[in-house]
Structures are given as structure tokens and as C-alpha cells.
Amino acid sequence: MDPIRYPSPVSCESIGIGLVGFGTVGSGVWNTLQSNAALITDRTSGKVSLSVRRIAVRDISKPRDADAPTELFTTDWNEVVSDPSVDIVVELIGGTTTAFDIVSAALRAKKPVVTGNKALLAERGSELFALSAEMDTPIHFEAAVAGGIPIIKAVQESLVGNRIESITGIINGTSNYILERMTEAGLSYQDALQEAQDLGYAESDPTLDVNGWDAAHKAILLATLSYGFPVDPQQVYVRGIEMVRGIDITFAKQLGYVVKLLCLVRAHEDGSIEIRTQPSFIPANHILASVNGVFNAVAIRGDRLGDAMFYGRGAGQDPTASSAVADLVEAARLQSQGSGHRGFLPYKQDGQLRSIEDTKTAYYVRFPVTDRPGVVAEIATVLAKAGIGISGTHSPVNPSEPDADFVDLVFLLHTCPFGQLKDALKSIESLDCVTDRPVVFRIETLT
């Protein structure tokens, strides 16, 4: 047996980092690099040492969670990107305009980019990935999807030998928290949202979280990674949790389901890709049903891997910084090895998205109706004419008003294309007994 030898510590040149944006995640990156620098160097066999050299912020005087020296700060992001001591640019300001300029400028300067900006990449990824290819300079974006969960690396690298059959995710912690509180504590949507804001789980403008678009942006990125073509966000079906009412959650419970804001990406046999984000009923005993609070989970099915699930904190300072730092180490390794592009590049100009009208599930439909004999028959007749099967109807009794004139009538419908349901609902809406627009939830079997 040979004597055991380990590599002696290598003196490594440190890689210069420029941060643009120093809010929650930026401070987390700084703190992580401060406290765990030696560990990172150790764990990369002495090959990676990271040093923050410049930080751009809007307001230098603002108090922060991290004690970076004042001389690093500037209010001009150009100074960060053009600083010759900065090798890698970290974009953490969010938005799709200035952030676009920053990322573009960094790529043109051949400086690899690390970003957590899902909106930017989902909305303008086509342009940025093309520029990344042209400049042979990667964009790393683990922090953009599911916070600390390494789902980008999993899809791109670990599942590289798999045809991705489906991805099902709970990837907006704010919505998940609100739905959980409505479910567990019986809070109204407004009260649950307020609580989430008070706890810092929802931003003062929670629009992108509760309208589904934050989750949809992430789903678009996962779809692009999986199927290799840029997805036009305008072609993607997105609904948020604003339409969820306590009565739907109660019904879901009674029927053995839980309401979750679900992202679904799925490859069909005809080559079309289904992408949608919406609050859905999922079986209460499914593992995704137990993903609570601000946690995220992504279930993936690969043709080789079968079913897998990744679970963890989907947002927050340290978890998201954990992903950004992993990307920094990856970018630094590539740079110190003189390796070329190793980020993601779409490999097709386009692909075929499945029209939402053609996607099939079972459904829960709640009709606000006048409570008189014949209502069930009238609605059922329209559904029958439309060829849609009924697996159950329910009407909740409000104990304080057992004889109320207006009630909610719930139909559980067999699997059919969404387009077929939409047409039937149009006819049903015109019935006299139906007093308001029906509310539709998909029932996902997740098999």
C-alpha cells in the first residue's frame, strides 16, 4: 500500500467579486463569505478564494445587515462592472430594466454573472442567454429558483442523462404560507396576507407573489433548462391565490385535498410542453401536501431517475445566499481553470407549448347559485350536453343560515380538456340560477 498523501495547501489567487445590490440576499452573500471563507477554500482543495471588491447600492447611507467597509460602496453599478479587480458580477437588484443593463454589461466585459433574478431571466432570458453564448461567458442562476434548493444544478447537471417527464413545484413561499394559514388557522386571505407581511414573508407590494408570476417565472426557467428553448411568458397560463376563499379550502379538506399554488411543467408524447401555475387541489396524503410555511419543494420525474423531490427553504437571506455562493464558487473554479462557458444555454430556437385549452385534469367548480329546486339539474344538464362527467356535487350548509337564498354549489368533474370545461362554464354562467362567475380549481392526481 502506498503511503497516504494529501495535497498540500495551494496558494490560490483570490477571485474578485462585485456585488450590485446589497439588500437581503447581497448582505447574506457578504456574511457567508466572511464567516465561511476558510471553509470554502478548504472544500475546494485550496483552489477557490473569494473576495468582495466593490458593492453598488442605491443609497450608501442606508443601514444594512452586513458590515462591509464603506470604501467598497458606490452608487454607480458601472463602477462595479468595469472595476478591473472584479472578476465576477453578482446582480441582486431585481427587476428587468437596470438589471438587464447590468447583466449585459458584465457579459460584454466577459465577466461571469451570478444572479437571483427570476423575472429578468424568464422575461428577457432569450437575449441574455444569446449574449452569454456570444461572449462565451456564463450566467449562473441557482439563487433564482427555490432559494437554497439546488434545483438548477439538479436539472442541468444531475439529470443531464434524463428526459425530464415532469416537474411539479411549490415554489412561492409567500403564497404557500398564506394558503397554509388559511387552511390551518382558518384565516381569511386578507388576514393571512397581512400576517405574512408582518412576519416579513411577504413584501409590502406582494403582487408578484400572490398573482402567481413569481412562481411562474421560476417554472419558465425550469422548463427552459429542461427542454432547451426560451419560453415566451405571455404564452404561459398563470393564476394566483387571490381567488382562493375559505370555503374552497374547507371543501378541499372534506374531499381529502389540500390547496397549493402549484407549478406544473410536463412533456407530452406529441412533443408539446405544458406549463402552468395556479392554485390546485392536491391529494392530502401526497408528499407535496406536507410542504408548509415558507418551504419550497420541487418534484421531478426523469425517464431514468424516476421520481425525486427536492425540499428546502425557498427564500430568505441565508438560504438564497447559500445558492449564490455555490454559483460564485462554480464561476470562480471555471475562471481559475481557464475553462470556457459552463452555464446554461438553450439549444433550440423554440419549442411547442401546449395550449391551456388542451390540458386535462379533473376539476372542482364552485357555482354561487340561488337556492331553489332544480339548480343541480340545470347545471348538470349543461355539463351532460358538453360531455363532461360529474363525480360529485355538494352544497355546504351554513349552520347560522340554514335557509339562505344564495349558496355555493360545488361540482367535482371528471377529467376533460380545460377548453371543453370553459365552453360549458360559459353556458352555465348564463343560467338564471347562477348568480356570479364560477370558481375553478384543478384537481391534480400527481401520479
Added chain:
Amino acid sequence: MDPIRYPSPVSCESIGIGLVGFGTVGSGVWNTLQSNAALITDRTSGKVSLSVRRIAVRDISKPRDADAPTELFTTDWNEVVSDPSVDIVVELIGGTTTAFDIVSAALRAKKPVVTGNKALLAERGSELFALSAEMDTPIHFEAAVAGGIPIIKAVQESLVGNRIESITGIINGTSNYILERMTEAGLSYQDALQEAQDLGYAESDPTLDVNGWDAAHKAILLATLSYGFPVDPQQVYVRGIEMVRGIDITFAKQLGYVVKLLCLVRAHEDGSIEIRTQPSFIPANHILASVNGVFNAVAIRGDRLGDAMFYGRGAGQDPTASSAVADLVEAARLQSQGSGHRGFLPYKQDGQLRSIEDTKTAYYVRFPVTDRPGVVAEIATVLAKAGIGISGTHSPVNPSEPDADFVDLVFLLHTCPFGQLKDALKSIESLDCVTDRPVVFRIETLT
């Protein structure tokens, strides 16, 4: 806005693969590379094309799951390693002797190694990682731990900026299947094992699965990755599922727990590392409790990431091949880029393992006793003298023999060091009323 450009397909030189071992996983690698070759080239932006050039097997005439051409086969592994057209060697024969020679020879020939051999790396990793460093040639071993779950990449790359606080895993599918069948169907250990063998979930010699060592080897690798030093397997506490009886599973259920073969790796504040594998009681409502059948799950806590969990198929042809192919792509990328070592290297000569005597949990202890008044008092008195608190005692009534002379008496004990419990048990064993050795399960709170 610039016109959108994507990279034109690059003509890539294909990387030559040599397979040593062509059983379940080897055939899976072959089949994956056959069916998904174009996808892999696409997903690596045309940079990786893999081609199997030589396959070593013990018996060429044996029927197989994959239709590799006969001219690729040899019975001499040296021919694979020394073949100039082979760039990367995949070791899939298992065991720690010939496999050691194969991996060593490949590294000496500066050919990167992909292996799924946990026993080899856990038992002889010190030597192999040292040789890997000396030859600047990596060993990739994603397939060695948790089948298709990319836990090696997660720990090594995605959590590179984290201090790993703990890893808790269910990482032996065979044991997990047997325990599940004992729990759900009330099968005896022997019947459940037989069923697992009939279904191909357990090998004809299931020793390493049921005695805990397969799981322990994986835990050792995760600990080495996390803390950077080679772990001596002889210092690791390992117990298998052979001692689990139906009565323990029934008790666990009644008390709100599930019995799982659990691997635990944990960093303590004094710098010592706790590593152990044993059947344990875990709370029935914990997410790990719902990991059933041949699935695996690994929960990780990082100082930045917080809690995360990775779940998927822990064994089997395609899931394990999925991991091996991901490693092949990684190795091929590095080679085609002319990059140096990028696998794992320990960065410390040694570390401090926590003695099992010093590890603390609560306990479930079942004493086979003579059923007479005073037994509880006698045992409780010894425990009191040892300073061990009791949180409950139970004695199951066997409905068919309500007045049996010999019964099992269960004590639930407060958290104390295992050494303290062991000393007390020694005294209790010598009591007249105790008819056999007590059976101990740890109760893990997993908080």
C-alpha cells in the same frame, strides 16, 4: 436589442468510456447512453458526446439487459483500463479488492474514474483519494450514495458555502422496504426479507443491507465529504435491522413513532463528529417517516441553507445509471476542457469522531421479563440510581395469553448519553426478573 443568436452545433470529439462490470447498473449506463445520447449532447451545448468503447465482464456468455455488441467485451479489466481509446473508466463490479486494483490502475493511467462502489470508497477511500490527488485525476461517485439522488453534488458543490450541521438519511432501500412491510402488513422480519428477495429488492446475500453496513458506508462518504477527513469505518457505530421485532414496531406506532434504519452524521460544538447507523424511532409526522419502500431520503442542515431534503429512488438500474451518467458527463466536460482535478479530495488528515458512549438521545428499551409484581420497581430503581429519567413504562397485553408468565416491558427513557444507559442496562440484565438481553432503540427527535 441585439438579434438573438444561439451557438451553432459544435462538432465534438466523442469521449471514450470503458465499463468494468456490466450487471444491473452497467447495463443501465449502456441503455441510457444509447437512448439519450443526442439529448446529452444537446444539453451540454454540443460539448459532450459519450461512446462506450470496451466492457469487461466475468462471463461474456451471460445473458444481459443490454444489447452491447460482442466485440466490446473482454474478461480482462486491464484491457479496458489500458485501451488507448478509453478516456474514462467506470467501475461497477463492487467489492474492495479487484475494484481497488481497477480504480488504482485507472488513476495511475490518468483516466478519471466513475464508480458506484460505496464499500470501496468507505473502506479504502484514504488510499484512493490520495492517489487521485497525486495523479490529479478525479474519482466521481454520485452513484455510490442514494442511487439517483444527487446528494454528492449537493453536499460538495451546492452546499460548499455551508457548515454542514447534520445529515440524516434513510439510505438503504432494502432495509426500508423490509421495515415498511413489517409496519404496514405486519409481516415478520423473515417474511418481509423473503418478499424483498422475491421482488429483487434484496440480493440473495442481503447481509450488507440488513446489517446496516451498506447504509453506514454511504454515511461515511457523506461525512468525509462534509468534514474533509477520511473516516475509519471501525470507529463507526453500526447496527442493522435484524434485531427489529414486530412488537417494537407495534409499540412505536402506539407511541407515535415509526421505525426506520437511520444514518446520522452531526457536527458538535467541540468539533467532534457523530456518525452512526441504526434502526431508530422517528416521529410519525416527520417528513422522513413517510419515505417508504425502496425510496431513499437525505435531510441536510447547513448553517446557511437551513433544512433541506432530497428524496428519490435509492437503488435500481436506471436511477443509479442516471447518477453514473451525470458523473460521466462531468468527467467528460472536465477532460474536454483540459481542466484538472474537480472531484472530491479530503482536506484534513483526520478529524475527531465522537465516541458512541457520548452521543445522546432518548431511548426505547424493551426488557423481556418474568411477569410478577415488583418488576417495574426493580428496573426503575436501577435507572434511578443511574440518574436516568423515565418518561413512561408500558407492557403490552397479548390478547390470546392475558396471563402469560413472560412479557415484554417497555421503558421510555429521557435523553442521556448512551454510555450511561449501557452501564445501567448491564446492572438491569443481572436482575432475576429480566429473562433476556434488553433491546434498545434510540428515539430521534430530528429537530
